[in-house]
Structure formats: structure tokens, C-alpha cells
Amino acid sequence: MSLAIEIVQLLIQSADSWLFEGSRSGLSDREWMALRFLARANRFSRTPTALASFLGTTRSAASQIAAVLQSKGLMVRKPSAEDKRSISLCLTSEGERFLERDPINALRDQLVALELPDQSRLRDTLRRVLDGLDVAQRRHRSDVCSECMFLIESGEGKDRRFKCRLFRKSLAQKDTALLCAYFEGRD
Ligand code: SF4
Missing domain, CATH: 1.10.10.10 (Winged helix-like DNA-binding domain superfamily/Winged helix DNA-binding domain)
Structure with a gap:
């Protein structure tokens, strides 16, 4: 504790x-x-x-x-x-x-200075903590498509395609890294 x-x-x-x-x-x-x-x-x-x-x-x-x-x-x-x-x-x-x-840039720069594996571990750990808080506090948060239950992926390489099941719209790959207020995590 x-x-x-x-x-x-x-x-x-x-x-x-x-x-x-x-x-x-x-x-x-x-x-x-x-x-x-x-x-x-x-x-x-x-x-x-x-x-x-x-x-x-x-x-x-x-x-x-x-x-x-x-x-x-x-x-x-x-x-x-x-x-x-x-x-x-x-x-x-x-x-x-x-x-x-942006005043948050000072913090961002400190995170950028970490090794990539450390950045990934920190991101994944914080996401797990937030997932737990969402359940405990019955709240909803915004997050990226790549972690969302509504994302459908198909194809490979340059034929890779992304679609949102909720909005029934195609997504560009770069859009899957943007924040969405309608995000629902995968259980
Ligand atoms: S609901 Fe939002 S986060 Fe989920 S796949 Fe659709 S656009 Fe992406």
C-alpha cells in the first residue's frame, strides 16, 4: 500500500x-x-x-x-x-x-526522454489504472480507436482498412490514434 x-x-x-x-x-x-x-x-x-x-x-x-x-x-x-x-x-x-x-509540454518532454519500452509500459499501466477507475467510479472516458471495441480491422499492409461499427464509417489509419468521446474499451 x-x-x-x-x-x-x-x-x-x-x-x-x-x-x-x-x-x-x-x-x-x-x-x-x-x-x-x-x-x-x-x-x-x-x-x-x-x-x-x-x-x-x-x-x-x-x-x-x-x-x-x-x-x-x-x-x-x-x-x-x-x-x-x-x-x-x-x-x-x-x-x-x-x-x-502548452504548459504540459514540459511534462511531455520528460516522457519523450524516457526509453521507448519505458514509455510503452507507462502508457499501458496508466491505461489499466484508468480502466479500473472507469469501472469503480462508473465513469466514461475518451480514448483512441485502436483500444475501442467498435473498431473493425481488415486486410494487411497497404490493404489494411479500418471501420467504426458505432458510426458505420471508414476511418483512415491516422484517425485511429485520435481521441474519441464515444470510445468503449474492450473487456
Ligand atoms: S466509437 Fe470512436 S473510438 Fe470507437 S471505433 Fe468508433 S470512432 Fe473509434
Whole structure:
């Protein structure tokens, strides 16, 4: 148990990179979280509802955060290509460039400095911990297609194809590494 508590303390100290008072480079921690999510979200998840789910907040609070990003020229609202009745929250090129100032980059750089096998082990371990928390707390989280029960893969090499059973749409391989708010883990 003491080892578990030591790990928890280390996680809490690393959280200073993304949970903070006030603002960094003009954005609050929640606004940074939203900008980061929209930069990595797949085409089904760039919506106010998906953003609210990711932030664990209400749709109206997520819309207010999106409005702040829009007022700073970091994001625009566009009609969704998936559903014309919905809007899509898209980063502008300025928003993409702004991510270079993301306060979480310091932590990312420390992780990049680890050996690749250590990075993979840490990712897999954290994912297992989050899977357990999802069950224990009956919560839902966003994750990538490659870990989702709805992903169908077929073919090999350059004939490899990906399809989402939930949305009944084909996916490009690069899209399978993006975050999805509709992710369901494999049991
Ligand atoms: S396969 Fe899963 S994670 Fe990927 S788009 Fe479909 S629901 Fe989302």
C-alpha cells in the first residue's frame, strides 16, 4: 500500500503541469485542456457535447470555454461534415501554433526522454489504472480507436482498412490514434 501511496503522490506532483490557478499564456487550465482535446479529437468528437464529456462539465460550461478559445482566434465553429444540424469545433492554424506554449509540454518532454519500452509500459499501466477507475467510479472516458471495441480491422499492409461499427464509417489509419468521446474499451 505504501508504494501505491508514493505513486499517487508522484502523480499529484506531476499534475501541477495541467492543474493550476490563474492562467498560463493567457489560458486557464480548463481552457488549455479544451484546446488540447480539440487538437487530438477525431471528427465525431469535435462537438460541444463531446468537449463537455471530456472536461467532465456541463454543455453550457463547455460552450463558454469554447467561446473564450474562439474570441482569442484559436478555434472556429463550422457546420459538421458528419451531421449538418451540428457544429464542429475546429482549431485554427493559430490555435495549432499556440499549442507550442502548452504548459504540459514540459511534462511531455520528460516522457519523450524516457526509453521507448519505458514509455510503452507507462502508457499501458496508466491505461489499466484508468480502466479500473472507469469501472469503480462508473465513469466514461475518451480514448483512441485502436483500444475501442467498435473498431473493425481488415486486410494487411497497404490493404489494411479500418471501420467504426458505432458510426458505420471508414476511418483512415491516422484517425485511429485520435481521441474519441464515444470510445468503449474492450473487456
Ligand atoms: S471505433 Fe470507437 S473510438 Fe473509434 S470512432 Fe468508433 S466509437 Fe470512436
